[in-house]
Amino acid sequence: MTYADLTSAPILEEFDRRAEDVVYNGLGLRAIFRFAGVEDVSNRSGSTSASKGTLKVLKTDVPDPAYSDTAVINSETWKVMNKLPGGGMHTFKLAIERARGRVM
Numbered sequence: 853m854t855y856a857d858l859t860s861a862p863i864l865e866e867f868d869r870r871a872e873d874v875v876y877n878g879l880g881l882r883a884i885f886r887f888a889g890v891e892d893v894s895n896r897s898g899s900t901s902a903s904k905g906t907l908k909v910l911k912t913d914v915p916d917p918a919y920s921d922t923a924v925i926n927s928e929t930w931k932v933m934n935k936l937p938g939g940g941m942h943t944f945k946l947a948i949e950r951a952r953g954r955v956m
Contacts, residue, residue, distance in 0.1 A: 863940065867910070874907070875924040876914055884908040885925050903948040905930065908941045917942050 871882035888904040907923055907930070914921075921932040923946060930946040937943075 867908070867941070872925075876909060877921050877923075879913075881909060881913045883913075883923070883925075885923075901950050903928075903930075903950070905946045906936075907932075907944045907946055908938075909944075910941055914942055917944065 867884065868882075870884045872885060874881060874883045874885065876883065884907070886906045888906060891902050891904060892900075905925075907925070909917075917932065917935055919932060919934065921944075923930045923932065923944075928948060930948055933945045933947050935942055935944055
C-alpha cells in the first residue's frame, strides 16, 4: 500500500458519506453539493438573482469537465462557471440565474 492509498481512503470514505445523486451532463453520478447563497445582480436587461453553489465530483466520473457543463441537483439545472484546483476530485463553482422568478 502506498502513501497515496493511505491518504485517499479517508477522503473517499468522507465523499461516500456526504455525496448525493446528481445528473452531470446527462450522466447519473454521486457528488457533494453545497449551496452558497443567492446574489442580486443588476444588468442592462433588468434585475436578476443568481443562486451560487459548489459541486465536488470524482475525477474518474468527470475526467474532462468544461465551462457550461450542467448538473441537475434537486430538480434544478445548474451551470458550471469554473473549476477550482483540487486533488482526486474536481470542485466546480455553479450558478443559476433567474429573472422575474424564472430560471434563465
